Amino acid sequence: MTPLDSSWLAARPLPQPDGDIDKNSRGRVLVAGGSETVPAALRLTGEAAFRAGAGKVQLATVERAALALGLTMPEAATFPLPANDAGELGAAAGSVLAGYLDRCDTLVLGPGMGAEAAATAILSAVIGEPRKGLSLVIDAAALGACADMPNAVRAHEGRVVLTPHPGEMAQLMQRDKSRPEDDPEALACEAAERFGATVLLKGAQTWIACPNQPVLRFAGGGPGLATGGSGDVLAGIIGGLLSRGTPPRTAAAWGVWLHGEAGRRCAEQIGQLGFLGRELLPHIPRLMASQR
Template structure:
Protein backbone atom coordinates (compact mmCIF):
# COMPACT_ATOMS: atom_id res chain seq x y z
CA UNK A 1 0.00 0.00 0.00
CA UNK A 2 1.33 3.43 -1.01
CA UNK A 3 0.13 6.73 0.46
CA UNK A 4 -1.36 9.13 -2.07
CA UNK A 5 0.25 12.47 -1.30
CA UNK A 6 1.98 15.38 -2.99
CA UNK A 7 5.22 13.42 -3.25
CA UNK A 8 3.53 10.59 -5.14
CA UNK A 9 1.87 13.08 -7.47
CA UNK A 10 5.17 14.83 -8.16
CA UNK A 11 6.64 11.47 -9.17
CA UNK A 12 3.61 10.66 -11.33
CA UNK A 13 2.82 13.88 -13.24
CA UNK A 14 -0.16 14.45 -15.48
CA UNK A 15 0.44 14.72 -19.23
CA UNK A 16 1.52 18.31 -19.90
CA UNK A 17 -0.94 20.50 -21.78
CA UNK A 18 -0.20 21.09 -25.43
CA UNK A 19 1.29 24.33 -26.64
CA UNK A 20 -1.49 25.02 -29.16
CA UNK A 21 -4.76 26.75 -28.34
CA UNK A 22 -7.14 24.19 -29.83
CA UNK A 23 -9.68 23.09 -27.22
CA UNK A 24 -9.96 19.69 -28.89
CA UNK A 25 -6.33 18.96 -28.02
CA UNK A 26 -7.25 19.01 -24.30
CA UNK A 27 -9.99 16.42 -24.66
CA UNK A 28 -13.69 16.11 -25.23
CA UNK A 29 -15.87 14.98 -22.29
CA UNK A 30 -19.49 13.85 -22.46
CA UNK A 31 -21.30 13.81 -19.09
CA UNK A 32 -24.49 11.74 -19.25
CA UNK A 33 -27.18 11.17 -16.66
CA UNK A 34 -29.35 13.40 -14.52
CA UNK A 35 -33.02 13.19 -13.71
CA UNK A 36 -35.89 15.52 -12.96
CA UNK A 37 -35.38 14.75 -9.26
CA UNK A 38 -31.69 15.77 -9.37
CA UNK A 39 -31.49 18.22 -12.27
CA UNK A 40 -28.31 20.00 -11.18
CA UNK A 41 -25.99 17.03 -10.71
CA UNK A 42 -24.57 17.21 -14.22
CA UNK A 43 -23.69 20.86 -13.73
CA UNK A 44 -21.37 19.86 -10.88
CA UNK A 45 -19.74 17.08 -12.88
CA UNK A 46 -19.34 19.09 -16.06
CA UNK A 47 -17.90 22.15 -14.35
CA UNK A 48 -15.42 19.95 -12.49
CA UNK A 49 -14.28 18.39 -15.78
CA UNK A 50 -13.59 21.82 -17.24
CA UNK A 51 -11.81 23.00 -14.09
CA UNK A 52 -9.57 19.91 -14.35
CA UNK A 53 -8.50 21.13 -17.78
CA UNK A 54 -10.74 19.37 -20.30
CA UNK A 55 -11.17 21.40 -23.45
CA UNK A 56 -14.69 20.55 -24.58
CA UNK A 57 -17.83 19.59 -22.65
CA UNK A 58 -21.14 18.12 -23.74
CA UNK A 59 -24.10 17.02 -21.63
CA UNK A 60 -26.59 14.27 -22.43
CA UNK A 61 -29.62 14.28 -20.17
CA UNK A 62 -33.38 13.82 -19.89
CA UNK A 63 -35.13 15.79 -22.60
CA UNK A 64 -37.00 18.15 -20.26
CA UNK A 65 -33.75 19.13 -18.56
CA UNK A 66 -31.66 19.82 -21.66
CA UNK A 67 -32.56 23.47 -22.27
CA UNK A 68 -32.29 24.72 -18.66
CA UNK A 69 -29.03 22.82 -18.17
CA UNK A 70 -27.58 24.41 -21.30
CA UNK A 71 -28.51 27.85 -20.03
CA UNK A 72 -27.02 27.09 -16.60
CA UNK A 73 -23.70 25.94 -18.12
CA UNK A 74 -23.19 28.04 -21.26
CA UNK A 75 -19.78 26.47 -21.87
CA UNK A 76 -21.41 23.13 -22.79
CA UNK A 77 -23.41 21.73 -25.66
CA UNK A 78 -26.46 19.75 -24.54
CA UNK A 79 -28.19 16.72 -26.07
CA UNK A 80 -31.63 15.49 -25.08
CA UNK A 81 -32.13 11.81 -24.27
CA UNK A 82 -35.44 9.90 -24.00
CA UNK A 83 -36.93 9.86 -20.51
CA UNK A 84 -39.63 7.80 -18.82
CA UNK A 85 -42.68 9.20 -16.98
CA UNK A 86 -40.67 9.35 -13.74
CA UNK A 87 -38.28 11.85 -15.34
CA UNK A 88 -35.42 9.31 -15.51
CA UNK A 89 -33.53 8.12 -18.58
CA UNK A 90 -35.26 5.17 -20.23
CA UNK A 91 -33.81 2.21 -22.11
CA UNK A 92 -33.85 4.01 -25.47
CA UNK A 93 -31.40 6.55 -24.06
CA UNK A 94 -28.55 4.03 -24.39
CA UNK A 95 -28.56 3.84 -28.17
CA UNK A 96 -29.23 7.56 -28.45
CA UNK A 97 -26.24 8.31 -26.21
CA UNK A 98 -23.95 6.09 -28.27
CA UNK A 99 -24.63 8.31 -31.27
CA UNK A 100 -22.92 11.19 -29.48
CA UNK A 101 -19.74 9.33 -28.51
CA UNK A 102 -17.86 8.90 -31.77
CA UNK A 103 -15.68 11.99 -31.24
CA UNK A 104 -15.72 11.80 -27.44
CA UNK A 105 -12.53 11.04 -25.48
CA UNK A 106 -14.15 10.34 -22.11
CA UNK A 107 -17.70 9.55 -21.03
CA UNK A 108 -18.77 10.18 -17.42
CA UNK A 109 -21.94 8.14 -17.00
CA UNK A 110 -24.32 8.08 -14.08
CA UNK A 111 -24.33 11.32 -12.03
CA UNK A 112 -27.82 12.34 -10.98
CA UNK A 113 -29.51 9.13 -12.15
CA UNK A 114 -31.97 7.57 -9.73
CA UNK A 115 -33.48 4.15 -9.08
CA UNK A 116 -36.15 4.47 -11.80
CA UNK A 117 -33.61 4.95 -14.60
CA UNK A 118 -32.99 2.09 -17.03
CA UNK A 119 -29.38 2.03 -15.87
CA UNK A 120 -28.47 -1.51 -16.87
CA UNK A 121 -29.92 -1.22 -20.37
CA UNK A 122 -28.12 2.09 -20.92
CA UNK A 123 -24.83 0.70 -19.64
CA UNK A 124 -25.10 -2.43 -21.78
CA UNK A 125 -25.60 -0.29 -24.89
CA UNK A 126 -22.57 1.85 -24.10
CA UNK A 127 -20.31 -1.07 -23.20
CA UNK A 128 -21.22 -2.91 -26.39
CA UNK A 129 -19.10 -0.45 -28.38
CA UNK A 130 -15.51 -0.58 -27.02
CA UNK A 131 -13.13 1.85 -28.65
CA UNK A 132 -9.45 2.23 -27.92
CA UNK A 133 -9.77 6.02 -27.82
CA UNK A 134 -12.74 6.11 -25.41
CA UNK A 135 -12.38 5.96 -21.62
CA UNK A 136 -15.26 5.85 -19.14
CA UNK A 137 -16.07 6.86 -15.57
CA UNK A 138 -19.00 4.86 -14.17
CA UNK A 139 -20.60 6.63 -11.23
CA UNK A 140 -23.69 6.47 -9.00
CA UNK A 141 -26.48 4.34 -10.54
CA UNK A 142 -24.04 2.85 -13.03
CA UNK A 143 -22.11 1.10 -10.26
CA UNK A 144 -25.03 -1.15 -9.41
CA UNK A 145 -25.79 -1.63 -13.09
CA UNK A 146 -22.26 -2.94 -13.62
CA UNK A 147 -22.68 -5.87 -11.22
CA UNK A 148 -23.43 -8.50 -13.88
CA UNK A 149 -21.48 -6.86 -16.70
CA UNK A 150 -17.92 -7.81 -15.77
CA UNK A 151 -17.23 -9.44 -19.14
CA UNK A 152 -18.40 -6.36 -21.04
CA UNK A 153 -16.28 -4.09 -18.85
CA UNK A 154 -13.27 -6.38 -19.39
CA UNK A 155 -13.64 -5.78 -23.13
CA UNK A 156 -12.66 -2.14 -22.58
CA UNK A 157 -9.17 -3.28 -21.56
CA UNK A 158 -8.73 -1.21 -18.42
CA UNK A 159 -10.08 2.09 -19.75
CA UNK A 160 -12.89 2.25 -17.13
CA UNK A 161 -12.93 3.78 -13.65
CA UNK A 162 -15.57 2.67 -11.12
CA UNK A 163 -16.29 5.01 -8.18
CA UNK A 164 -18.31 3.13 -5.52
CA UNK A 165 -19.09 4.34 -2.03
CA UNK A 166 -19.74 1.61 0.59
CA UNK A 167 -23.39 1.05 -0.29
CA UNK A 168 -22.59 0.82 -3.99
CA UNK A 169 -19.65 -1.49 -3.32
CA UNK A 170 -21.90 -3.88 -1.42
CA UNK A 171 -24.17 -4.13 -4.43
CA UNK A 172 -21.30 -4.29 -6.92
CA UNK A 173 -19.52 -7.13 -5.12
CA UNK A 174 -22.44 -8.82 -3.37
CA UNK A 175 -20.85 -8.39 0.06
CA UNK A 176 -22.07 -7.18 3.45
CA UNK A 177 -21.14 -4.34 5.79
CA UNK A 178 -18.73 -6.55 7.71
CA UNK A 179 -16.54 -7.06 4.64
CA UNK A 180 -16.68 -3.33 3.93
CA UNK A 181 -15.52 -2.51 7.45
CA UNK A 182 -12.94 -5.28 7.86
CA UNK A 183 -11.15 -5.29 4.52
CA UNK A 184 -11.80 -2.24 2.32
CA UNK A 185 -8.36 -2.48 0.70
CA UNK A 186 -8.73 -6.14 -0.20
CA UNK A 187 -12.25 -5.56 -1.47
CA UNK A 188 -11.11 -2.75 -3.75
CA UNK A 189 -8.37 -4.97 -5.17
CA UNK A 190 -10.79 -7.86 -5.69
CA UNK A 191 -13.21 -5.58 -7.55
CA UNK A 192 -10.39 -4.24 -9.74
CA UNK A 193 -9.44 -7.78 -10.74
CA UNK A 194 -13.03 -8.88 -11.33
CA UNK A 195 -13.80 -5.98 -13.65
CA UNK A 196 -10.29 -5.33 -15.02
CA UNK A 197 -10.82 -1.69 -14.15
CA UNK A 198 -9.55 1.01 -11.84
CA UNK A 199 -11.70 0.96 -8.70
CA UNK A 200 -11.88 4.03 -6.51
CA UNK A 201 -13.48 2.93 -3.23
CA UNK A 202 -14.70 6.07 -1.46
CA UNK A 203 -15.08 6.52 2.28
CA UNK A 204 -13.48 8.28 5.23
CA UNK A 205 -10.33 7.08 3.51
CA UNK A 206 -10.18 6.24 -0.18
CA UNK A 207 -8.56 3.22 -1.81
CA UNK A 208 -7.52 3.14 -5.46
CA UNK A 209 -6.94 -0.30 -6.91
CA UNK A 210 -5.93 -1.29 -10.40
CA UNK A 211 -4.97 -4.72 -11.77
CA UNK A 212 -1.21 -5.28 -11.81
CA UNK A 213 -0.58 -1.94 -10.07
CA UNK A 214 0.10 -1.02 -6.46
CA UNK A 215 -2.71 -0.06 -4.12
CA UNK A 216 -3.02 3.64 -3.25
CA UNK A 217 -4.53 5.05 -0.06
CA UNK A 218 -5.73 8.62 0.48
CA UNK A 219 -6.58 9.44 4.12
CA UNK A 220 -9.48 11.72 3.26
CA UNK A 221 -10.21 15.37 2.76
CA UNK A 222 -12.25 15.88 5.91
CA UNK A 223 -15.89 15.51 6.98
CA UNK A 224 -17.08 18.48 4.95
CA UNK A 225 -16.78 16.43 1.76
CA UNK A 226 -19.61 14.21 2.96
CA UNK A 227 -22.15 16.51 1.35
CA UNK A 228 -24.66 16.37 -1.50
CA UNK A 229 -23.00 16.58 -4.90
CA UNK A 230 -19.44 15.95 -3.72
CA UNK A 231 -19.21 12.64 -5.57
CA UNK A 232 -20.52 14.26 -8.75
CA UNK A 233 -17.62 16.70 -8.59
CA UNK A 234 -15.08 13.92 -8.07
CA UNK A 235 -16.38 12.01 -11.10
CA UNK A 236 -16.03 15.14 -13.21
CA UNK A 237 -12.46 15.83 -12.14
CA UNK A 238 -11.44 12.27 -13.03
CA UNK A 239 -13.23 12.50 -16.37
CA UNK A 240 -11.56 15.78 -17.21
CA UNK A 241 -8.10 14.41 -16.42
CA UNK A 242 -8.71 11.28 -18.49
CA UNK A 243 -9.86 13.40 -21.42
CA UNK A 244 -6.56 15.28 -21.17
CA UNK A 245 -4.71 12.00 -21.67
CA UNK A 246 -4.12 10.67 -18.16
CA UNK A 247 -4.44 6.89 -17.90
CA UNK A 248 -7.29 5.76 -15.60
CA UNK A 249 -5.22 4.98 -12.49
CA UNK A 250 -3.32 8.27 -12.76
CA UNK A 251 -6.53 10.24 -13.33
CA UNK A 252 -8.23 8.53 -10.40
CA UNK A 253 -5.31 9.24 -8.08
CA UNK A 254 -5.02 12.88 -9.07
CA UNK A 255 -8.80 13.26 -8.96
CA UNK A 256 -9.02 11.92 -5.42
CA UNK A 257 -6.20 14.16 -4.22
CA UNK A 258 -7.52 17.30 -5.94
CA UNK A 259 -11.04 16.68 -4.62
CA UNK A 260 -9.80 16.01 -1.10
CA UNK A 261 -7.41 18.92 -0.97
CA UNK A 262 -10.10 21.24 -2.35
CA UNK A 263 -12.19 20.16 0.62
CA UNK A 264 -9.33 20.92 2.98
CA UNK A 265 -8.88 24.41 1.56
CA UNK A 266 -12.56 25.20 1.83
CA UNK A 267 -12.63 23.86 5.39
CA UNK A 268 -9.83 26.24 6.33
CA UNK A 269 -11.52 29.21 4.69
CA UNK A 270 -15.20 28.55 5.43
CA UNK A 271 -15.27 25.97 8.21
CA UNK A 272 -14.99 22.19 8.50
CA UNK A 273 -18.68 21.73 7.69
CA UNK A 274 -21.08 23.68 5.52
CA UNK A 275 -19.17 24.39 2.33
CA UNK A 276 -20.98 23.34 -0.83
CA UNK A 277 -20.07 20.86 -3.53
CA UNK A 278 -20.39 23.60 -6.15
CA UNK A 279 -17.57 25.47 -4.40
CA UNK A 280 -15.09 22.63 -4.91
CA UNK A 281 -14.38 22.95 -8.66
CA UNK A 282 -13.01 26.49 -8.41
CA UNK A 283 -10.20 25.19 -6.17
CA UNK A 284 -8.98 22.67 -8.74
CA UNK A 285 -6.93 24.94 -11.07
CA UNK A 286 -4.96 26.44 -8.18
CA UNK A 287 -4.21 23.00 -6.78
CA UNK A 288 -3.05 21.77 -10.17
CA UNK A 289 -0.70 24.74 -10.36
CA UNK A 290 0.84 24.03 -6.95
CA UNK A 291 1.92 20.51 -7.94
CA UNK A 292 3.04 21.45 -11.42
Protein backbone atom coordinates in the same frame (compact mmCIF):
# COMPACT_ATOMS: atom_id res chain seq x y z
CA MET B 1 -0.33 -0.26 0.29
CA THR B 2 1.13 3.07 -0.86
CA PRO B 3 0.12 6.46 0.59
CA LEU B 4 -1.29 8.88 -1.96
CA ASP B 5 0.46 12.17 -1.29
CA SER B 6 2.17 15.04 -3.09
CA SER B 7 5.37 13.00 -3.51
CA TRP B 8 3.48 10.26 -5.35
CA LEU B 9 1.84 12.87 -7.59
CA ALA B 10 5.12 14.67 -8.28
CA ALA B 11 6.52 11.45 -9.72
CA ARG B 12 3.50 11.19 -12.05
CA PRO B 13 2.83 14.67 -13.47
CA LEU B 14 -0.25 15.38 -15.52
CA PRO B 15 0.19 15.71 -19.30
CA GLN B 16 0.44 19.36 -20.33
CA PRO B 17 -0.82 20.84 -23.62
CA ASP B 18 1.65 22.42 -26.00
CA GLY B 19 1.20 25.92 -27.39
CA ASP B 20 -0.47 24.91 -30.66
CA ILE B 21 -3.67 23.28 -29.40
CA ASP B 22 -7.43 23.69 -29.74
CA LYS B 23 -10.33 22.76 -27.47
CA ASN B 24 -10.89 19.38 -29.13
CA SER B 25 -7.31 18.25 -28.68
CA ARG B 26 -7.35 19.48 -25.06
CA GLY B 27 -9.83 16.67 -24.32
CA ARG B 28 -13.55 16.10 -24.92
CA VAL B 29 -15.79 14.90 -22.07
CA LEU B 30 -19.38 13.70 -22.37
CA VAL B 31 -21.28 13.56 -19.08
CA ALA B 32 -24.53 11.56 -19.09
CA GLY B 33 -27.02 11.21 -16.27
CA GLY B 34 -29.25 13.44 -14.23
CA SER B 35 -33.01 13.24 -13.79
CA GLU B 36 -36.01 15.48 -13.35
CA THR B 37 -35.46 15.17 -9.59
CA VAL B 38 -31.75 16.09 -9.75
CA PRO B 39 -31.57 18.17 -12.94
CA ALA B 40 -28.39 20.10 -12.14
CA ALA B 41 -26.05 17.33 -10.97
CA LEU B 42 -24.40 17.32 -14.38
CA ARG B 43 -23.56 20.98 -14.02
CA LEU B 44 -21.23 20.09 -11.15
CA THR B 45 -19.67 17.20 -13.06
CA GLY B 46 -19.32 19.19 -16.25
CA GLU B 47 -17.73 22.19 -14.56
CA ALA B 48 -15.36 19.89 -12.67
CA ALA B 49 -14.23 18.41 -16.00
CA PHE B 50 -13.56 21.91 -17.32
CA ARG B 51 -11.72 22.89 -14.14
CA ALA B 52 -9.55 19.77 -14.48
CA GLY B 53 -8.42 21.00 -17.90
CA ALA B 54 -10.78 19.46 -20.46
CA GLY B 55 -11.24 21.58 -23.57
CA LYS B 56 -14.81 20.59 -24.43
CA VAL B 57 -17.66 19.33 -22.23
CA GLN B 58 -20.99 17.96 -23.42
CA LEU B 59 -23.94 17.15 -21.15
CA ALA B 60 -26.64 14.57 -21.92
CA THR B 61 -29.67 14.39 -19.65
CA VAL B 62 -33.44 13.86 -19.55
CA GLU B 63 -35.09 15.93 -22.25
CA ARG B 64 -37.23 18.05 -19.91
CA ALA B 65 -34.14 19.25 -18.03
CA ALA B 66 -31.75 19.65 -20.95
CA LEU B 67 -32.58 23.23 -21.93
CA ALA B 68 -32.46 24.55 -18.37
CA LEU B 69 -29.19 22.73 -17.76
CA GLY B 70 -27.71 24.26 -20.88
CA LEU B 71 -28.70 27.74 -19.75
CA THR B 72 -26.89 27.26 -16.44
CA MET B 73 -23.70 26.20 -18.22
CA PRO B 74 -23.19 28.15 -21.45
CA GLU B 75 -19.71 26.67 -21.95
CA ALA B 76 -21.14 23.19 -22.60
CA ALA B 77 -23.23 21.60 -25.34
CA THR B 78 -26.38 19.87 -24.10
CA PHE B 79 -28.16 16.85 -25.60
CA PRO B 80 -31.64 15.60 -24.61
CA LEU B 81 -32.17 11.92 -23.81
CA PRO B 82 -35.47 10.00 -23.53
CA ALA B 83 -36.92 9.75 -20.03
CA ASN B 84 -39.19 7.17 -18.43
CA ASP B 85 -42.36 7.78 -16.42
CA ALA B 86 -40.33 8.32 -13.25
CA GLY B 87 -38.44 11.24 -14.78
CA GLU B 88 -35.25 9.20 -14.99
CA LEU B 89 -33.29 8.19 -18.07
CA GLY B 90 -35.25 5.53 -19.96
CA ALA B 91 -34.07 2.43 -21.81
CA ALA B 92 -34.18 4.24 -25.16
CA ALA B 93 -31.54 6.67 -23.88
CA GLY B 94 -28.85 4.01 -24.31
CA SER B 95 -28.86 3.88 -28.10
CA VAL B 96 -29.14 7.67 -28.36
CA LEU B 97 -26.21 8.12 -26.01
CA ALA B 98 -24.12 5.53 -27.87
CA GLY B 99 -24.50 7.68 -30.97
CA TYR B 100 -22.69 10.54 -29.24
CA LEU B 101 -19.61 8.57 -28.21
CA ASP B 102 -17.62 9.38 -31.33
CA ARG B 103 -17.73 13.01 -30.20
CA CYS B 104 -15.83 12.45 -26.96
CA ASP B 105 -12.62 11.06 -25.50
CA THR B 106 -14.14 10.26 -22.09
CA LEU B 107 -17.66 9.37 -21.01
CA VAL B 108 -18.74 10.00 -17.41
CA LEU B 109 -21.91 7.98 -16.87
CA GLY B 110 -24.15 8.09 -13.82
CA PRO B 111 -24.07 11.41 -11.90
CA GLY B 112 -27.59 12.38 -10.87
CA MET B 113 -29.14 9.08 -12.01
CA GLY B 114 -31.53 7.49 -9.54
CA ALA B 115 -32.61 3.95 -8.76
CA GLU B 116 -35.49 4.07 -11.28
CA ALA B 117 -33.25 4.90 -14.24
CA ALA B 118 -32.88 2.17 -16.87
CA ALA B 119 -29.21 1.87 -15.93
CA THR B 120 -28.70 -1.70 -17.17
CA ALA B 121 -30.07 -1.01 -20.64
CA ILE B 122 -28.14 2.25 -20.92
CA LEU B 123 -24.85 0.76 -19.76
CA SER B 124 -25.24 -2.24 -22.08
CA ALA B 125 -25.71 0.04 -25.09
CA VAL B 126 -22.77 2.25 -24.13
CA ILE B 127 -20.13 -0.39 -23.34
CA GLY B 128 -21.22 -3.10 -25.77
CA GLU B 129 -18.76 -2.03 -28.49
CA PRO B 130 -15.47 -0.82 -26.97
CA ARG B 131 -13.83 2.11 -28.73
CA LYS B 132 -10.06 2.13 -28.46
CA GLY B 133 -9.78 5.87 -27.84
CA LEU B 134 -12.61 6.04 -25.30
CA SER B 135 -12.17 6.01 -21.51
CA LEU B 136 -15.05 5.79 -19.06
CA VAL B 137 -15.93 6.87 -15.53
CA ILE B 138 -18.88 4.90 -14.16
CA ASP B 139 -20.55 6.48 -11.16
CA ALA B 140 -23.67 6.45 -8.97
CA ALA B 141 -26.64 4.38 -10.21
CA ALA B 142 -24.70 3.17 -13.24
CA LEU B 143 -22.37 1.24 -10.93
CA GLY B 144 -25.02 -1.24 -9.89
CA ALA B 145 -25.61 -2.10 -13.53
CA CYS B 146 -21.97 -3.18 -13.83
CA ALA B 147 -22.47 -6.03 -11.36
CA ASP B 148 -23.65 -8.47 -14.04
CA MET B 149 -21.35 -7.16 -16.80
CA PRO B 150 -17.77 -7.79 -15.68
CA ASN B 151 -16.71 -9.18 -19.06
CA ALA B 152 -18.14 -6.19 -20.92
CA VAL B 153 -16.25 -3.83 -18.62
CA ARG B 154 -13.05 -5.86 -18.98
CA ALA B 155 -13.32 -5.62 -22.76
CA HIS B 156 -12.38 -1.94 -22.46
CA GLU B 157 -8.84 -3.05 -21.55
CA GLY B 158 -8.37 -1.02 -18.39
CA ARG B 159 -9.81 2.27 -19.66
CA VAL B 160 -12.61 2.25 -17.05
CA VAL B 161 -12.68 3.93 -13.62
CA LEU B 162 -15.36 2.81 -11.14
CA THR B 163 -16.17 5.20 -8.26
CA PRO B 164 -18.32 3.46 -5.60
CA HIS B 165 -19.00 4.48 -2.03
CA PRO B 166 -19.40 1.51 0.37
CA GLY B 167 -23.09 0.93 -0.38
CA GLU B 168 -22.48 1.02 -4.11
CA MET B 169 -19.48 -1.29 -3.70
CA ALA B 170 -21.65 -3.86 -1.94
CA GLN B 171 -24.10 -3.68 -4.84
CA LEU B 172 -21.33 -3.79 -7.43
CA MET B 173 -19.78 -6.88 -5.88
CA GLN B 174 -23.11 -8.41 -4.83
CA ARG B 175 -21.99 -8.66 -1.21
CA ASP B 176 -23.41 -7.95 2.22
CA LYS B 177 -23.43 -4.20 2.90
CA SER B 178 -21.14 -4.62 5.92
CA ARG B 179 -18.30 -6.12 3.88
CA PRO B 180 -16.83 -2.86 2.48
CA GLU B 181 -16.44 -1.61 6.05
CA ASP B 182 -14.70 -4.81 7.18
CA ASP B 183 -11.80 -4.82 4.70
CA PRO B 184 -12.11 -2.01 2.14
CA GLU B 185 -8.61 -2.49 0.74
CA ALA B 186 -9.16 -6.17 -0.04
CA LEU B 187 -12.58 -5.55 -1.55
CA ALA B 188 -11.28 -2.74 -3.78
CA CYS B 189 -8.56 -5.10 -5.04
CA GLU B 190 -11.09 -7.85 -5.68
CA ALA B 191 -13.31 -5.47 -7.64
CA ALA B 192 -10.37 -4.19 -9.69
CA GLU B 193 -9.44 -7.75 -10.65
CA ARG B 194 -13.01 -8.76 -11.44
CA PHE B 195 -13.69 -5.80 -13.73
CA GLY B 196 -10.17 -5.21 -15.05
CA ALA B 197 -10.62 -1.57 -14.06
CA THR B 198 -9.36 1.10 -11.72
CA VAL B 199 -11.61 1.08 -8.65
CA LEU B 200 -11.70 3.82 -6.05
CA LEU B 201 -13.68 3.01 -2.93
CA LYS B 202 -14.73 6.32 -1.39
CA GLY B 203 -14.97 7.00 2.32
CA ALA B 204 -13.16 8.64 5.23
CA GLN B 205 -10.18 6.92 3.63
CA THR B 206 -10.24 6.31 -0.11
CA TRP B 207 -8.69 3.18 -1.60
CA ILE B 208 -7.59 3.10 -5.23
CA ALA B 209 -6.99 -0.36 -6.68
CA CYS B 210 -5.83 -1.35 -10.14
CA PRO B 211 -4.83 -4.82 -11.41
CA ASN B 212 -1.12 -5.56 -10.95
CA GLN B 213 -0.45 -2.26 -9.14
CA PRO B 214 0.00 -1.39 -5.45
CA VAL B 215 -3.14 -0.14 -3.73
CA LEU B 216 -3.16 3.59 -3.01
CA ARG B 217 -4.66 5.02 0.17
CA PHE B 218 -5.75 8.64 0.58
CA ALA B 219 -6.54 9.67 4.14
CA GLY B 220 -7.34 13.37 3.57
CA GLY B 221 -10.44 15.30 2.69
CA GLY B 222 -12.46 15.48 5.88
CA PRO B 223 -16.13 15.06 6.81
CA GLY B 224 -17.25 18.16 4.91
CA LEU B 225 -16.92 16.23 1.66
CA ALA B 226 -19.75 13.91 2.73
CA THR B 227 -22.35 16.19 1.16
CA GLY B 228 -24.64 16.22 -1.86
CA GLY B 229 -22.83 16.97 -5.11
CA SER B 230 -19.36 16.13 -3.82
CA GLY B 231 -19.20 12.82 -5.67
CA ASP B 232 -20.45 14.47 -8.86
CA VAL B 233 -17.48 16.84 -8.66
CA LEU B 234 -15.02 13.97 -8.13
CA ALA B 235 -16.36 12.08 -11.16
CA GLY B 236 -15.96 15.18 -13.30
CA ILE B 237 -12.39 15.82 -12.19
CA ILE B 238 -11.40 12.27 -13.09
CA GLY B 239 -13.21 12.50 -16.41
CA GLY B 240 -11.45 15.74 -17.28
CA LEU B 241 -8.04 14.29 -16.46
CA LEU B 242 -8.72 11.15 -18.49
CA SER B 243 -9.73 13.22 -21.50
CA ARG B 244 -6.33 14.94 -21.38
CA GLY B 245 -4.60 11.58 -21.84
CA THR B 246 -3.85 10.82 -18.19
CA PRO B 247 -3.68 7.03 -17.55
CA PRO B 248 -6.70 5.76 -15.56
CA ARG B 249 -4.91 4.92 -12.31
CA THR B 250 -3.07 8.24 -12.34
CA ALA B 251 -6.25 10.15 -13.23
CA ALA B 252 -8.13 8.49 -10.36
CA ALA B 253 -5.33 9.26 -7.91
CA TRP B 254 -4.98 12.88 -9.00
CA GLY B 255 -8.77 13.24 -8.92
CA VAL B 256 -9.01 11.93 -5.37
CA TRP B 257 -6.17 14.16 -4.20
CA LEU B 258 -7.53 17.31 -5.91
CA HIS B 259 -11.01 16.64 -4.54
CA GLY B 260 -9.69 15.98 -1.03
CA GLU B 261 -7.38 18.99 -0.99
CA ALA B 262 -10.18 21.22 -2.30
CA GLY B 263 -12.26 19.98 0.63
CA ARG B 264 -9.47 20.77 3.04
CA ARG B 265 -9.19 24.31 1.70
CA CYS B 266 -12.95 24.83 1.92
CA ALA B 267 -12.86 23.60 5.51
CA GLU B 268 -10.13 26.12 6.35
CA GLN B 269 -11.88 29.03 4.63
CA ILE B 270 -15.54 28.29 5.35
CA GLY B 271 -15.76 25.72 8.13
CA GLN B 272 -15.32 21.99 8.58
CA LEU B 273 -19.00 21.41 7.79
CA GLY B 274 -21.39 23.40 5.65
CA PHE B 275 -19.47 24.13 2.47
CA LEU B 276 -21.11 23.13 -0.80
CA GLY B 277 -20.03 20.78 -3.54
CA ARG B 278 -19.84 23.65 -6.01
CA GLU B 279 -17.47 25.52 -3.72
CA LEU B 280 -14.83 22.86 -4.38
CA LEU B 281 -14.63 23.79 -8.05
CA PRO B 282 -12.57 27.02 -8.03
CA HIS B 283 -9.80 25.33 -6.05
CA ILE B 284 -9.07 22.66 -8.66
CA PRO B 285 -6.97 24.69 -11.15
CA ARG B 286 -4.87 26.26 -8.40
CA LEU B 287 -4.20 22.89 -6.82
CA MET B 288 -3.13 21.40 -10.15
CA ALA B 289 -0.80 24.35 -10.73
CA SER B 290 0.71 23.96 -7.26
CA GLN B 291 1.95 20.46 -8.12
CA ARG B 292 3.83 21.36 -11.32
